[in-house]
Amino acid sequence: MKKFISYFLFLISSLLLFAACDYIAAPLLPRSNTVTNNNKDTLLQNILIEDYTGMACINCPTMASRAEELIAQYGNRVIFMEVNFGGFADPSQWASPYNVWDAETSVGDAYGTLFIGGGAYPNAMVNRLHYPLAHNLTDSSTMGDTALSVLTTKVGSTITTNTAVPGIYIRLSTSFNVATSALNITATTTFLKAYTGNYNLTVLLVQDSIQAPQNDKPAPVANYWHRFALRDNITASPWGDAIIIGSAATNQVVSKTYTYTLRASYQSPDNPSKPSIPSNYKQSYVVAFVSDGLSTSPTYYQIMQVQQKKIY
Numbered sequence: 001m002k003k004f005i006s007y008f009l010f011l012i013s014s015l016l017l018f019a020a021c022d023y024i025a026a027p028l029l030p031r032s033n034t035v036t037n038n039n040k041d042t043l044l045q046n047i048l049i050e051d052y053t054g055m056a057c058i059n060c061p062t063m064a065s066r067a068e069e070l071i072a073q074y075g076n077r078v079i080f081m082e083v084n085f086g087g088f089a090d091p092s093q094w095a096s097p098y099n100v101w102d103a104e105t106s107v108g109d110a111y112g113t114l115f116i117g118g119g120a121y122p123n124a125m126v127n128r129l130h131y132p133l134a135h136n137l138t139d140s141s142t143m144g145d146t147a148l149s150v151l152t153t154k155v156g157s158t159i160t161t162n163t164a165v166p167g168i169y170i171r172l173s174t175s176f177n178v179a180t181s182a183l184n185i186t187a188t189t190t191f192l193k194a195y196t197g198n199y200n201l202t203v204l205l206v207q208d209s210i211q212a213p214q215n216d217k218p219a220p221v222a223n224y225w226h227r228f229a230l231r232d233n234i235t236a237s238p239w240g241d242a243i244i245i246g247s248a249a250t251n252q253v254v255s256k257t258y259t260y261t262l263r264a265s266y267q268s269p270d271n272p273s274k275p276s277i278p279s280n281y282k283q284s285y286v287v288a289f290v291s292d293g294l295s296t297s298p299t300y301y302q303i304m305q306v307q308q309k310k311i312y
């Protein structure tokens with residue numbers, strides 16, 4: 001009996017040890033693996049907040065906190081993506097130890113150049129509804145205070161005015177090979193009603209809970225949680241693949257499959273002298289969205305539907 005009890009205790013302790021070794025620090029606000037259910041009849045339009053930020057931006061954590069509040073308020077319909085871009089994303093202006101990592105990406109540079117340009121921080125886009133009129137939410141005269149207010153209003157109004165079943169449904173299926181770091185993605189888009197125009201599918205890689213320095217009030221933080229940071233584009237172009245050209249019939253289905261190799265780390269194209277940021281497949285997600293791809297359209301670049309899924 002004693003032998004059995006000893007063996008049982010050994011087995012339990014081994015299992016606990018295995019679980020402990022596999023533990024990943026939890027994000028500040030844990031999210032479910034998929035953003036929406038897979039029932040087209042009850043699906044609603046989701047909201048993508050693109051937070052344009054930088055590690056040297058002292059006001060930017062306020063924007064991220066406001067986005068977290070909106071997620072807490074509206075649930076999984078709100079998807080958040082941190083995009084490091086511009087002068088505030090360059091940590092070289094800091095002293096050690098806050099000048100180590102640069103989280104900029106080529107895809108983030110492409111988005112920031114078009115949507116943000118030289119605007120003040122913090123800054124954001126909500127489903128890219130502002131392009132091509134007022135490209136973003138910033139207000140340099142108030143250090144972004146107006147941007148925070150507009151973000152809240154824009155997300156709230158978009159949520160409340162999109163309560164019907166949307167016209168586009170995205171289903172994501174992923175598989176990840178831990179041994180080879182190969183990620184396979186199938187994005188199936190269903191047009192639930194007829195559409196006229198051109199539509200693109202964009203698939204991106206984001207990583208949650210990256211601990212890295214961040215300028216903040218009243219002083220820089222060495223281990224700030226960077227939430228859902230943009231890491232790379234999985235579609236060949238940051239602007240996506242054309243899935244509809246001309247028109248889409250009711251219930252037309254377009255399926256696209258992608259194979260992507262997750263890198264061990266990601267290097268800033270703007271600061272190649274800085275160390276690369278390690279990746280973590282257990283905290284990586286795919287973000288996919290369908291946007292208006294017709295350059296002459298008044299809603300050019302506008303996101304029609306967005307979905308997110310954990311890769312592992």
